[in-house]
Amino acid sequence: xxxxxxxxxxxxxxxxxxxxxxxxPAPGTVFVxxxxxxxxxxxxxxxxSVGTAQSPVIFTGAAEVPGAxxxxxxxxxxxxxxxxxTGVAYGGGGTIYEGSVTVAxxxxxxxxxxxxxxxxxxxxxxxxxxxxxxxxxxxxxDNALGDVNTACD
Numbered sequence: 001x002x003x004x005x006x007x008x009x010x011x012x013x014x015x016x017x018x019x020x021x022x023x024x025p026a027p028g029t030v031f032v033x034x035x036x037x038x039x040x041x042x043x044x045x046x047x048x049s050v051g052t053a054q055s056p057v058i059f060t061g062a063a064e065v066p067g068a069x070x071x072x073x074x075x076x077x078x079x080x081x082x083x084x085x086t087g088v089a090y091g092g093g094g095t096i097y098e099g100s101v102t103v104a105x106x107x108x109x110x111x112x113x114x115x116x117x118x119x120x121x122x123x124x125x126x127x128x129x130x131x132x133x134x135x136x137x138x139x140x141x142d143n144a145l146g147d148v149n150t151a152c153d
Contacts, residue, residue, distance in 0.1 A: 005029045005055075011062075012037050018045035018077075027085070028055035034062050038070025038094065041077040051085035053113070060089040066144055067093030067120020075104040079131070082110040092121035098145065098152055099125030103132050113137035121145045125152035 002024045003010065009030035016031075018041045025031070028051065033039075039059070041047045051057040061068025071091030074081055083101070091100030100119040103109045103126040112135025116123035123143040126132040128151045140147035 002026060003029055012039070015040055017042065018047055019043040020045055022046040022048055024048040024050070025057045027051040027057065030058045030060070032060055032062050033069035035068060035093070036070065038073060038091070040073045040075065041081060042075050044076070044078050046078040047072070047074070047081045047083075049083050049086040053085055056085045056087050058087045058089070059091070060087070061091065061093075064090055064118070066090060066118050066142070070094040071097065071100040071102060071119070073097050073102045073104065074107040074109055077107050079108040081108065083114045084112050084135075086114045088114070088116045090118040092119035092144070097125065098122055099149070100143070101125070102152070103127060103130040105129060107131070109133070110135065111138055115139040116143065116147070117141045119143040119145070122149045122152070123147045124149070126150045128153055
C-alpha cells in the first residue's frame with residue numbers, strides 16, 4: 001500500500017497495524033498520532049518508509065512533548081523493514097515498549113539518514129535478539145533515556 005502526501009497530515013487516533021503487507025508512505029508524507037496511538041508492524045508486515053533529503057517521511061505526535069504517542073513497533077515483522085530519510089518525533093509514550101522506534105524479539109530494521117528526537121524513552125530500543133542495522137546519517141537528540149539501546153528485553 002502506497003500512501004501519498006496530502007495538503008494535511010494523516011491523523012491517527014488509535015493503533016495503525018501493518019500485517020502481512022508492505023506499507024510504503026511516499027516521500028513527504030506526514031503522520032500525526034494522538035496520545036496513546038502508535039503503529040505496529042507485525043504478522044509478516046513490512047514498513048518501507050523511504051523519503052528523500054528534501055522530502056522526508058515524518059511520524060510525530062499531536063503534541064510536541066516527549067512520549068506524546070507510542071511510537072513505531074516492529075514485532076513479528078518481515079526482515080525487510082526500513083527507515084530512510086524518515087523522522088520519528090515525540091514517541092516512546094508506551095508502557096510496554098521503551099522507544100520511539102522499538103524492534104522486538106528477532107525482528108530486523110535497517111535505518112539510515114533518519115532522525116529520532118523527543119522520545120519519552122529511548123530513541124531506538126531493540127531487543128538483544130533483534131537485528132538493528134544502522135546505515136549512515138542517523139541523528140538522535142533529546143531522547144529521555146538515551147539514543148539507542150540494543151538490550152531492551
